[in-house]
Amino acid sequence: MVAERISWESVRRVGSRITTPLSPDDYLRLVNPLWTSRELRGRIEEVVRETDDAATIVIRPGWGWHYDHKPGQYVGIGIQVDGKFHWRSYSVSSPPRRSGGTIAITVRAMPEGFLSEHLVSGLEPGTILRLAKPQGDFVLPDPPPARMLFLVGGSGITPVMAMLRTLHRRGSLPDVRLVYSSTTEERMIFRDELRSLAEEHDGFSLHEQYTDSDGVLSFPDDLEQLCPDWRERETYACGPAPMLDACEEAFEAAGLEERLHLERFSLDLGGDGAEGGTLTFSNTNKSYDADGAETVLEAGEAAGVGMPYGCRMGICHTCTLTLVEGTVRDLRSGEELSGPNERIQTCVTALAGDCTLDI
């Protein structure tokens, strides 16, 4: 396998002698869009509707995808909408090394999330998307702890599902308790599969909490009822921020914070009229507090970073850098641009919240 790959790489290297300044992949991908490793790509094989507003998207990665995700990790998905790539991260819901070499993500359409809406209802099988390799520390340890508790809210089930499926495939679910909150039964993703898992495995039990009718769980009071031995379990929590905050508080109060593993979905992306923020430079880890009028270029120069620059009026693109995370505002139009992987002209943009730049 390794020998095969090395020789394939050398074939491509020789090939690049005749395709220079491009790479062989730049031509091959015209034959099959997945035949390129210049960027990680995938093709949508199937879109499976899970609930009214959630769907599982099965993706076949193309060349260059040598990554086996750990159960619980997320991948970056880049989708072209109106000609522009938009990036989001989604937990992989399929277990690693699934037969057929595909990965699956499960996405819920958010009321204001135009990309999640597009993913759930606007994608046809065959669509080509871009991928970023798996990341994240919210993973199932190997070997798994003997006793586990999963506290899940809404689409927070996705990384946990990858963990449960992995355990199930190995044929041995240890002592696992899942407390799963959803607004209603209809909106509960994977409920049928979870119920049948609970039937099949004696060690696995499931509590379904419908928060519209039964109310939101309170920590730790409800936990004492639903999982009296919660203090003795390794706990994995994933869901909306208020739920995670309450969990964290309860575990801290009990002095058990090292037993709690959290996955937070949403980062504070800034934007929405924010002005200024802390600018961090990823290569040097330098940082600088910029105001909303200072351009990113000026901020970088003030921080002593060797920023590329040219016309300083937004026409030549010499100063363009990649925004790793955060939001900047184009001072000409007021438009907000958000990372990750957004290319920004530093001479005509200013910070709208904390940002990290790839330089």
Place this chain on the structure above:
Amino acid sequence: MTSTSTPTSTTTGTPTGKVHLTPEQLRAFGEELDAIRQRVIADLGEDDAAYIRDIVATQRKLEVAGRALMYLPPAWPLAVAALSLSKILDNMEIGHNVMHGQYDWMGDPGLSSRMYEWDNVCPSEQWKYSHNYIHHTFTNILGKDRDIGYGVLRMDEGQEWHPYYLGNPLYAFLLMVFFEWGVAMHDLEVENIVSGTRKLEENKALHAGIMRKVKRQALKDYVVFPALTGPLFPLTLAGNAAANLVRNVWAFNIIFCGHFPAGAETFTQEECLDTVDADGKPEESRGHWYYRQVLGSANISGGPLLHLLSGNLSHQIEHHLFPDLPARRYPEIAPEIRDLCARYGLEYTTGPLHRQLFSVAKKICRLALPTRRTSTDGEPAQGPVTEPIAA
């Protein structure tokens, strides 16, 4: 958007075609252009992305076809034609425009100004500096814009005459034939080294970059592909050289029609400083920058094929106003720009390819000789003489 007044009545024409606009008029002119830019930016989308992807696919297919047809000696002319077209599309509609950042908004690494490398001996990194920054920022400012004569030609009366310039037509011919090499050498600023304003050491890093690219390009076109055709080696070699030549001649002609035909103006550094910055230092206003781009550029009129093969540089005026808007939008906004120029009394220089070429050729020959103050061909002698950019 503020004023839409028609200021033509208050402008005063000069023999050079430059008109005087008041600071208010310049500001209003700039605001109208900013508004056009914003409108196009907001409208960018799937059509623009699909267009450039199609052009890229067409170019790659033409290249593969051209390389493959070299195996069929009777199809040699066809092979050269396909390869020439491929190189022209790569350099102009794709390379030039992608490297301007026209498609950066897509977030596609294959179409990113930071990553694209063109099929040309000039490394993209160097070209972007001298073209996007120097030429597009300081367009047609004598002593600042090195694209006026590229350091070898006398293309403006403002460049002081020297007996060296008797060879102007010959140098222009050689530059046309070896255009990609000229573009690659452009950044070495040989004329500034000769005149002593630049040190040879400053070229070391540039030189290494050029040599690396030259080796790869030459190996591909003049060794590997010919060798791959076995006994047809000489024919393939000649075919590849011919394709590079066709691309050189075409690119040279299009580019020389951009700023050198009669009607395109040059500027002194002083006349561009029409305002002051916050510290009271003289600088150029945004409005004047736009004004200079219009007067310094010339379009070529023609059909869609001409526009495509020129990378839409046939719309040089629109390109210079908005260098980072996708070039396919230039024909669309051209009528509006033309109307705007008319309202402000600015000349919008345009003409068919043959006429613009003739005008440029005439200028190249005329400027080989010292400037005569009384011109017989009706073209006026130019105003203030600034320091020459070539020795």
